Amino acid sequence: AGLGDLARAFELLKEKLAKEGLFAPERKKPIPPYPRKIAVLAAPEGAAIHDIITVAKRRDPGLEIHLYSTLVQGGSAVSSIIENLNLAQEVGGYDVVVLARGGGSLEDLQAFNAEETARAVAACRLPTVSAVGHEVDFAITDFAADLRAATPSVAAELLVPDKMELRQKIDGLADFLQRGLERLLADQYQELDYGGQRLDELLQRILAKAKENCRYLADRLEDLNPLQILKRGFALVEKDGRPIMSVKKVQKNDIITFRMRDGRADAEVREIYEF
Numbered sequence: 001a002g003l004g005d006l007a008r009a010f011e012l013l014k015e016k017l018a019k020e021g022l023f024a025p026e027r028k029k030p031i032p033p034y035p036r037k038i039a040v041l042a043a044p045e046g047a048a049i050h051d052i053i054t055v056a057k058r059r060d061p062g063l064e065i066h067l068y069s070t071l072v073q074g075g076s077a078v079s080s081i082i083e084n085l086n087l088a089q090e091v092g093g094y095d096v097v098v099l100a101r102g103g104g105s106l107e108d109l110q111a112f113n114a115e116e117t118a119r120a121v122a123a124c125r126l127p128t129v130s131a132v133g134h135e136v137d138f139a140i141t142d143f144a145a146d147l148r149a150a151t152p153s154v155a156a157e158l159l160v161p162d163k164m165e166l167r168q169k170i171d172g173l174a175d176f177l178q179r180g181l182e183r184l185l186a187d188q189y190q191e192l193d194y195g196g197q198r199l200d201e202l203l204q205r206i207l208a209k210a211k212e213n214c215r216y217l218a219d220r221l222e223d224l225n226p227l228q229i230l231k232r233g234f235a236l237v238e239k240d241g242r243p244i245m246s247v248k249k250v251q252k253n254d255i256i257t258f259r260m261r262d263g264r265a266d267a268e269v270r271e272i273y274e275f
Helices: 003-019 047-059 077-091 115-123 140-144 152-159 163-192 196-223 226-231
Strands: 037-042 064-069 096-101 128-132 236-239 255-260 263-268
Touching (some): 003 140, 037 047, 037 077, 047 064, 047 096, 047 152, 064 077, 077 096, 128 152
Parallel strands (some): 037 064, 037 096, 096 128
């Protein structure tokens, strides 16, 4: 089909699905503000997954990113996208699913402009992000997904809060609370003439409690970092890039990967024992 035909088909499908209410704002699922585990449907050797991992890991090194190797172009791309979208839902545990590919012509992006793909994205039980093409590119999945990102890199920026910025916000909030308490208690001191020494002791106790609460919040934030689990001697076991939850998922002679706090190791399954 020529580009003119593809463009007309794009607009007709967009109009059809819009009339059905498939793109309605009330259908959109909220995107989690602090995702810990993300599924990415992308070509394993493409720039899209590289960009997402680079940006996301810079902003939050403890974030889990699971790649579902997906065809993003060609006759089998639609079925590959739908199959992996369903698989991510079956595996579960993900905060959000990202459909990602780099830029291309309208013809190159046809898998993301297919009606079957759009309906599968809209029906997904998990929050979805469409990060297809360059900033000027639009795909039908952009409208069907819960969030559209102009590029894969932008998707990572939208999804993953910068951990350093988050810590700075917590510190800033603590300083704000401290200054507010100081002003409040100073006003109370002037109004009630409560007595300098007792008021100073009260102020110190309140400030100490506020600092204790801030330290607790910071410690809890660090505890939520999955890397802390690995530092305690645990390891994440994967096969073909996917987490293994049961021995039923492996067979003798399979190659499995152990991810630890400072690296990874591959091992061959010699025997399987079920408890």
